[in-house]
Amino acid sequence: MKYLFISQKRGTTLASRPGGQEVQRLLLSLLLLAAWEAARGQVRYSVAEEAKHGTFVGRIAQDLGLELTELVPRLFRVASKGHGDLLEVNLQNGILFVNSRIDREELCGRSAVCSIHLEVIVDKPLQVFHVEVEVRDINDHPPVFPTTQKNLFISESRAVDSHFSLEGASDSDTGENALLTYRLSPSEYFSLEVPTTDEQVTPLSLVLKKSLDREVASKLLLVLKATDRGKPELTGTIELCITVLDVNDNAPVFDKAVYRVKLPENARNGTLVIRLNASDLDEGSNSHILYSFAADVSPNIEASFRIGSASGEIKVSGKIDFEEAKLRKIQIEAVDKGNPPMFGHCTVLIEVLDVNDNAPELMVRSLSLPVREDAPQGTVIALITVSDRDSGANGQVTCFLTAHDPFKLVSTFKNYYSLVLENALDRESVSAYALVVTAQDGGSPSLSATASIFVEVADVNDNAPTFAQPEYTVFVKENNLPGCHVLTVSARDADAQENALVSYSLVERRVGERALSSYVSVHAESGKVYALQPLDHEELELLQFQVSARDAGFPPLVSNVTLQVFVLDENDNAPALLPPAGGVTGGAVSELVSRSVGTGHVVAKVRAVDADSGYNAWLSYELQPVAGGGRSPFLVGLYTGEVSTTRALDEADAPRQRLLVLVKDHGEPPLVATATVLLSLVESGQALKTSLRASAGIAGPEAALVNVNVYLIIAICAVSSLLVLTLLLYTALRCSAPPTEGACGPGKPTLACSSAVGSWSYSQQRRQRVCSGEGPPKTDLMAFSPSVPPGSDSVNNGDQEEICGNVSKVVV
Missing domain, CATH: 2.60.40.60 (Cadherins)
Structure with a gap:
C-alpha cells in the first residue's frame, strides 16, 4: 500500500497552491482505493528486513475497523503459516510490531516479491481478515565470489581479444541491492568484459588486449572487484592468478556459448538432457577434448546430473523438482590434452517444466463444535485452507463438499474457505454428520486430497415427552389392597441427556369432596400408578384423571395423558330385605x-x-x-x-x-x-x-309394590334379544368387509367398559355419580357386556397387565 504525505504551511490551503486541485483529486482517489481495499477484507503493510524488535508496522486494529476494547473479549489472534512469531500485535493499542528478526533472504530467497501473509481471527461472531506485510530488502549481503582465488592458465600464443570466462559474484539481496558492477585492477594485458543483460548468459570474461610474452611475464596477479548498488555499497573481491603457458595455443570451442534445454520434472534417471559438442583446431593430443562440470558447480547440480567426459552427454542422475528450482544453470568446461591443456567454456540453461506431481493440501482450523441444533443459518463451523505446490493450472485448486446437506462451503479469500450452516438442524433426525471436504487441482490428470470433519449436533429441548398410548383404560376390582399397583404409564422424550429425563406427576383435581391424590399416586421416576386406598364400586364406578410427564430441560416441556380406572364389582353386599307392606320393621x-x-x-x-x-x-x-x-x-x-x-x-x-x-x-x-x-x-x-x-x-x-320382578324379567329378555340381534348384524357386516382384524379375522378382542360379567339385574339405585362428578345418577337397570374369553389379548399390542387382584385389564 502506498502512502502519500502532504505538508502545507500554516495559512496555506491545497487549493490555493499551484496544482492544489490535482493533489486533492489524487488524495481522494487514494482514500477511495484504501476504502475499497479495506472492504475487500485485506490490509497491506511493509517493513524492512532486519528491523529491530518492537518496530512499528501498522495500526492493524484501527485499519480492520475493530475497537480496542473488543480485542480481548473477541479472542483477537494472529496466525501466520510457516513464519512463526515474526510479527506480533499489542492487544492494548492494536499496533502490529516486529517481534523477532526478519531475514528476507531466508524467508523468500531470491524472489522479487516477499511478503508475510497473516490471518487475523476474532470470535463472537467469527471473522477472518487477511493482512499482507511486504518485507523490503536492505543491502545486508555483500557480493560473494565462489572462491577467493582463481588460477588461469593462458598460452602465450593466444590472440589478442581472446576471452577467458570468469565466474561472477552472487548477491543474496534483490533489486538494486543485487545489481553488481565489476572492476579489474589496472593491467596492460587484460581488460574486463561485463554482461549487458540481467540474465548474464554471456559469462563475465577477461579480454586479452595485448599479446602475452612468457619470457617477459610468466605470471600475472589481478584483483577483480564486485560492487553492488545498495546504500551503502558492499564489495567482494577475487584474486586472478594468471599463468602464461607456452605452445598449445588453441582452446576447445563449443558450438554455442549458451545452450537452452527444456526438461520435465521427475524425469527418470538416465534421461538424456543434451549432447554437447566442442572442437579444437589443434592436432594430436591437443585436440582430444574431455568434458566436465566447472569446478565451482553447485552440489545440487552434481547430485541431479552427470556428464560423459568423452561424449559430452548430460543425463539425469537424480531428482528433478520444479518446486525446488525452475531454472538450472550449469557451467561446462572442455579441456584438451595438450600440455599445458586449454579450456573452453559454455553455459547450459535447463528450464524445468512443471508436472502435476503435488496433490493439494487441506488444513481445517477453528472448529466450532458441537453445533446446537437451533443454530441459525450462516453459522461458521470451521475455517479451511487449501494449497498446492504446483504452478499454473496444476496449482489452481477448487474445493467442494461431498454429502454436504445441510452445510456448504463458502470461499472467503483465494484458497480460504468457510464451512457454514445452510439449513436447519434436527438432532432427533440426524445427531452427527461425517463431512468430507475435497480439494482438486486443475492438472491433467488432476490430483485431489480429502479431509474428514465430524460435526456433532448438540441437543436442544424441543421435544415434549410422548406417552406410549393416547389414553389408558384399566379395570380394577373393588376392595383392593391399599398401595396396590394399578398400571404403569410410560413416556418417551426424543431429546438427549437431561432433556430426555422424564418425571411423572398427577394433574391434581377434586373427585367429589376429596382430592384426587387421596385415591391414587404416581411414582415420579417409574410412572407406576398406585391405589392408595380400597376402592368401592358402590361409591365410585369410574375414576378418570390425568398424569403429567415433564422433562428436565430448560425450559421444561410437559405432556398429559388421560387414565380411566373402572372399579369392578365384587360380591361384598348381602341381599337386604325391604320392610313389609305394613311398614313393620324386623x-x-x-x-x-x-x-x-x-x-x-x-x-x-x-x-x-x-x-x-x-x-x-x-x-x-x-x-x-x-x-x-x-x-x-x-x-x-x-x-x-x-x-x-x-x-x-x-x-x-x-x-x-x-x-x-x-x-x-x-x-x-x-x-x-x-x-x-x-x-x-x-x-x-x-x-x-x-x-x-x-x-x-x-x-x-304395599299396594304400590307391583310385580316388579315380573317386569324386570320381561325387560331382561327384550334387551338381551336386542343385544344378540345387534351382535349378529355387526358380525355379518364385518365378515362382508375386506379381511382385516375384526370379528371374522384373527383380530384382538377389545374389552368393553363393563362392571362385571353377567346379564340384566335388578340393583339398588346408586347414590354416587362417576368420578367426573357430572351427569345423572345410575339407574336401576344396567347392561353388561359378555365376558372376554380367558387368554385374550388387549389392544395394547397383546400386552395385558394383571394388576390389583389379577383381574384388571388395560384397554385403550
Whole structure:
C-alpha cells in the first residue's frame, strides 16, 4: 500500500497552491482505493528486513475497523503459516510490531516479491481478515565470489581479444541491492568484459588486449572487484592468478556459448538432457577434448546430473523438482590434452517444466463444535485452507463438499474457505454428520486430497415427552389392597441427556369432596400408578384423571395423558330385605289368608335388594323345607319372591303357618338373607274384612309394590334379544368387509367398559355419580357386556397387565 504525505504551511490551503486541485483529486482517489481495499477484507503493510524488535508496522486494529476494547473479549489472534512469531500485535493499542528478526533472504530467497501473509481471527461472531506485510530488502549481503582465488592458465600464443570466462559474484539481496558492477585492477594485458543483460548468459570474461610474452611475464596477479548498488555499497573481491603457458595455443570451442534445454520434472534417471559438442583446431593430443562440470558447480547440480567426459552427454542422475528450482544453470568446461591443456567454456540453461506431481493440501482450523441444533443459518463451523505446490493450472485448486446437506462451503479469500450452516438442524433426525471436504487441482490428470470433519449436533429441548398410548383404560376390582399397583404409564422424550429425563406427576383435581391424590399416586421416576386406598364400586364406578410427564430441560416441556380406572364389582353386599307392606320393621311378613283361596293364589310377597351389580345383584328366592318333612301348601317364586298356594287349603292345615324364605344372590360365593313369612289362616268372613281394610287404604305402601320382578324379567329378555340381534348384524357386516382384524379375522378382542360379567339385574339405585362428578345418577337397570374369553389379548399390542387382584385389564 502506498502512502502519500502532504505538508502545507500554516495559512496555506491545497487549493490555493499551484496544482492544489490535482493533489486533492489524487488524495481522494487514494482514500477511495484504501476504502475499497479495506472492504475487500485485506490490509497491506511493509517493513524492512532486519528491523529491530518492537518496530512499528501498522495500526492493524484501527485499519480492520475493530475497537480496542473488543480485542480481548473477541479472542483477537494472529496466525501466520510457516513464519512463526515474526510479527506480533499489542492487544492494548492494536499496533502490529516486529517481534523477532526478519531475514528476507531466508524467508523468500531470491524472489522479487516477499511478503508475510497473516490471518487475523476474532470470535463472537467469527471473522477472518487477511493482512499482507511486504518485507523490503536492505543491502545486508555483500557480493560473494565462489572462491577467493582463481588460477588461469593462458598460452602465450593466444590472440589478442581472446576471452577467458570468469565466474561472477552472487548477491543474496534483490533489486538494486543485487545489481553488481565489476572492476579489474589496472593491467596492460587484460581488460574486463561485463554482461549487458540481467540474465548474464554471456559469462563475465577477461579480454586479452595485448599479446602475452612468457619470457617477459610468466605470471600475472589481478584483483577483480564486485560492487553492488545498495546504500551503502558492499564489495567482494577475487584474486586472478594468471599463468602464461607456452605452445598449445588453441582452446576447445563449443558450438554455442549458451545452450537452452527444456526438461520435465521427475524425469527418470538416465534421461538424456543434451549432447554437447566442442572442437579444437589443434592436432594430436591437443585436440582430444574431455568434458566436465566447472569446478565451482553447485552440489545440487552434481547430485541431479552427470556428464560423459568423452561424449559430452548430460543425463539425469537424480531428482528433478520444479518446486525446488525452475531454472538450472550449469557451467561446462572442455579441456584438451595438450600440455599445458586449454579450456573452453559454455553455459547450459535447463528450464524445468512443471508436472502435476503435488496433490493439494487441506488444513481445517477453528472448529466450532458441537453445533446446537437451533443454530441459525450462516453459522461458521470451521475455517479451511487449501494449497498446492504446483504452478499454473496444476496449482489452481477448487474445493467442494461431498454429502454436504445441510452445510456448504463458502470461499472467503483465494484458497480460504468457510464451512457454514445452510439449513436447519434436527438432532432427533440426524445427531452427527461425517463431512468430507475435497480439494482438486486443475492438472491433467488432476490430483485431489480429502479431509474428514465430524460435526456433532448438540441437543436442544424441543421435544415434549410422548406417552406410549393416547389414553389408558384399566379395570380394577373393588376392595383392593391399599398401595396396590394399578398400571404403569410410560413416556418417551426424543431429546438427549437431561432433556430426555422424564418425571411423572398427577394433574391434581377434586373427585367429589376429596382430592384426587387421596385415591391414587404416581411414582415420579417409574410412572407406576398406585391405589392408595380400597376402592368401592358402590361409591365410585369410574375414576378418570390425568398424569403429567415433564422433562428436565430448560425450559421444561410437559405432556398429559388421560387414565380411566373402572372399579369392578365384587360380591361384598348381602341381599337386604325391604320392610313389609305394613311398614313393620324386623324383616317378618305377616298376612291373613282365607282358607277358601284356590291353588296359585298369591298370599304374600318378600321384597329384597342387593347393593352390588350384575350377577352379584341378581336375587333368587327359595322356601326352606318345612320341619318334619311335611309338604307345605305354599311355595315362593324363584325370582319374584311371591308366596302362593300350591293347593286348596283345608281344615287340616295349621291355622298359623311360619315360612322361612332364603334370599340368595348369584355372586361367587353367594350371599344369603333370610325372611320370615307369618301366615294366619282365617275363615272367608275374616279375610273379607281384611280385604276391605286393605282397599280402604290401610295397606297403602304395599299396594304400590307391583310385580316388579315380573317386569324386570320381561325387560331382561327384550334387551338381551336386542343385544344378540345387534351382535349378529355387526358380525355379518364385518365378515362382508375386506379381511382385516375384526370379528371374522384373527383380530384382538377389545374389552368393553363393563362392571362385571353377567346379564340384566335388578340393583339398588346408586347414590354416587362417576368420578367426573357430572351427569345423572345410575339407574336401576344396567347392561353388561359378555365376558372376554380367558387368554385374550388387549389392544395394547397383546400386552395385558394383571394388576390389583389379577383381574384388571388395560384397554385403550
